[in-house]
Amino acid sequence: MKKHTILIAGxxxxxxxxxxxxxxxxxxxxxxxxxxxxxxxxxxxxHISVDLTDIAACHRAALELTHVTHIMFAALFELPELVxxxxxxxxxxxxxxxxxxxxxxxxxxxxxxxxxTIMQGTKAYGGHVEPAPVxxxxxxxxxxxxxxxxxxxxxxxxxxxxxxxxxxILRPQIVFGYAVSSPMNIIGAIxxxxxxMREQGLPLHFPGGGRYINGASDSRxxxxxxxxxxxxxxxxxxxxxxxxxxxxxxxxxxxxxxxxFNMQQGEPVPLCMTEKMPAQEALWSQIVKxxxxxxxxxxxxxSSSWEFTDRALGYGTENLADSVLSPIKLRQHGxxxxxxxxxxxxDWLELMQKNRLIPR
Numbered sequence: 001m002k003k004h005t006i007l008i009a010g011x012x013x014x015x016x017x018x019x020x021x022x023x024x025x026x027x028x029x030x031x032x033x034x035x036x037x038x039x040x041x042x043x044x045x046x047h048i049s050v051d052l053t054d055i056a057a058c059h060r061a062a063l064e065l066t067h068v069t070h071i072m073f074a075a076l077f078e079l080p081e082l083v084x085x086x087x088x089x090x091x092x093x094x095x096x097x098x099x100x101x102x103x104x105x106x107x108x109x110x111x112x113x114x115x116x117t118i119m120q121g122t123k124a125y126g127g128h129v130e131p132a133p134v135x136x137x138x139x140x141x142x143x144x145x146x147x148x149x150x151x152x153x154x155x156x157x158x159x160x161x162x163x164x165x166x167x168x169i170l171r172p173q174i175v176f177g178y179a180v181s182s183p184m185n186i187i188g189a190i191x192x193x194x195x196x197m198r199e200q201g202l203p204l205h206f207p208g209g210g211r212y213i214n215g216a217s218d219s220r221x222x223x224x225x226x227x228x229x230x231x232x233x234x235x236x237x238x239x240x241x242x243x244x245x246x247x248x249x250x251x252x253x254x255x256x257x258x259x260x261f262n263m264q265q266g267e268p269v270p271l272c273m274t275e276k277m278p279a280q281e282a283l284w285s286q287i288v289k290x291x292x293x294x295x296x297x298x299x300x301x302x303s304s305s306w307e308f309t310d311r312a313l314g315y316g317t318e319n320l321a322d323s324v325l326s327p328i329k330l331r332q333h334g335x336x337x338x339x340x341x342x343x344x345x346x347d348w349l350e351l352m353q354k355n356r357l358i359p360r
Contacts, residue, residue, distance in 0.1 A: 005030040006230075007068045009052065009102060010075030012039045014177035014185055015119060018219030019072050019226055020045060026227070032065065035075075052098035053077075055105075062105035070230050071106065072117045073099055073152075078183040080304055086128055087146065095148035100155055107163070115230045116167045118156060120149045120239075122323060124171055131321030134213075138171070138239045138329050157237075166236035168229035170222060173243050173325055174312050176344045177219030178351050180296070181303040187348040189302055189309040191358035193273065194261045196280050199287055203266030204258040206251050207273060208313025213322040214248045218339040218347075228335045235333060241325040245338035250313055253342045260349060261360075270315055273306040291359035301357060 006023050010016040011033035023031045024042035031045040034052075041047055050061045052075055077094040099118070106113065125132040126143035142150065156167050179185050194204055225242045229235035251268065258265040277298070284298040314320045327338075352358045 002030050003028040004069045004230075005032065005067050006070040006072060007032045007034055007065060007106075008072045008074065009034045010073065011035045011047070012037055012179065012182075013074055013076060014175050014179040014182050014219050015172070015222055016072070016074040017179050018177050019074065019223040022220065022223035022227065030067075032068070034061070052101055053094060055101050058101045058105035062109040065106065066109045067112070068106065068110040069112050070115045070117075071102070071113070072226055072230075073102065074119050075099075075102075076119075076183075078304065081307070086123060089146075092146065092148040092151055096151035096155060099152050103155070103159060107159070113163075113165045115165055116156060117226050117230060118152055118167065118169055120153070120169055120171045122171070122173050122325065123147055124149050125325075127321070127323050132323065134322050135324040135326035136241070137326045138241060160237065168226075168235050168237070169239040170225060170229070171239065171241045171325065172217030172222050173215045173241075173323070174248070175217050175219055175222065176341075176348050178348055180357070181300055183304045184308040185302070185305045186309050186312055187345065188352060188357070189273065189277075189305045190257065190345075191349050191352050192284070192298060192302055193277065193309075194257060194263065195287055195359050196277070196283060198261055198263050199283060199290075203264040204254065204261065205266035205269035205271070206254045206313075207269065207271035208250055208310075208315050209270065209317045209320055210314060211249055211251055212314060212320045213324055214250070214312070215243045215246075215324055216248050216341045216344065217243050218341075218344040221337050221339050224337050225330065225335055232334060238329075238333070240330040240333075240335075241327055242330060243325045243327050244341045244344060245327050246341050247324065248341050253345065256342060256346070257349075260346060272315055273310050277302075277306050287359060291356075293356045293359060296357070 008016050008019050011020050012035040020033050023029045024045045033047045036051050050057050079091050125136040126145050129145050222242050255265045281298050353360045
């Protein structure tokens with residue numbers, strides 16, 4: 001009999017999908033994926049369809065989840081205007097409500113619950129409000145701005161005081177992973193952009209802004225960190241940056257992306273993907289037919305990730321501040337995994353090509 005049963009809420013997203021794959025490979029874990037829409041399931045995993053904004057649906061689902069010992073909450077509600085939504089009170093309220101609805105339903109039923117993982121990110125350091133000091137550290141006081149991170153964190157801290165379970169908060173940076181129709185899948189957006197440029201006979205221009213130092217988090221490592229924090233006492237009620245460990249300057253790895261698509265690297269040409277790329281649906285349809293890709297529209301594949309990609313690449317900002325998260329605390333507590341960010345990028349592009357979502 002397996003020791004643990006994890007419920008992964010938000011299993012259709014980039015982080016949730018990686019967690020689903022990771023925990024399904026572990027011999028002592030039962031894995032339950034929770035999302036509104038169906039997701040591809042690894043061997044042994046099961047799926048439950050729940051809208052976390054529906055209180056009654058959460059309580060009905062919890063009746064079947066009494067054996068859950070761990071929850072990874074990777075569910076996320078994003079408004080169509082992604083960046084503007086980060087400060088929108090409605091978006092904050094919905095994200096708080098989704099976690100509250102799940103906790104309200106699960107706590108009375110899952111009496112053996114031992115650990116809950118929730119996700120934050122670089123916005124915890126206020127980088128979308130003002131430049132954050134480098135490197136950003138978990139021990140700093142909370143940045144004074146409104147954010148659903150704080151609503152969820154306050155909720156889970158208040159519940160934990162009287163509970164037998166502990167929690168961990170993970171803060172990745174730009175997440176590299178695999179998902180379809182995710183609002184923040186930069187891998188899919190870059191792959192589709194490259195394919196469209198190539199089909200037009202153009203070199204691969206860098207569409208972003210100026211040079212700045214950034215970082216990334218491979219979704220596989222986030223899943224590994226979630227396992228570590230869920231099973232080690234030192235991680236109880238702690239917050240961790242979860243980053244690959246190296247640095248990322250987009251123009252410096254752009255040439256390797258051009259090579260993958262057998263393209264010439266062009267000069268930087270700033271391009272607002274949010275405005276320009278949705279107009280390429282007709283060309284994308286031709287690409288899908290020409291390369292025998294899965295029959296998805298560009299909108300179905302990329303969703304609102306164009307806007308996230310514009311921001312990540314620094315479009316429209318020549319002097320964007322460096323954004324670096326310190327990985328030291330997690331390493332000092334015993335988690336030593338790391339990823340080469342350039343290799344990570346190509347791993348996920350390769351998987352999208354293998355699965356016929358973007359052309360080779």
